[in-house]
Amino acid sequence: MLENRKLGAFNFYYDRDMNPCVLSNDHKTLVFMSADYSEIVLKIHLKENELNFAPSDAVHIIRKSNDVYKIINFED
Secondary structure: OEEEEEEOOEEEEEEOOOOOEEEOOOOOEEEEEOOOOOOEEEEEEEEOOEEEEEEOOOEEEEEEEOOEEEEEEOOO
């Protein structure tokens, strides 16, 4: 089931069953986990209205347009 999380002005849509997401208390970092919560798949940090991606080796990020990214988990 697709969920939506907001980080600053950015919206993130993700499958909560495959990669659950945790938002930090300060609302500046999104952490996507593996389905069993055993590994961090991707961290996205918001700093001065810019996104900083810290993917694991299993993730590939594709920029589809100025405001749309597709994130692929190679292990799925």
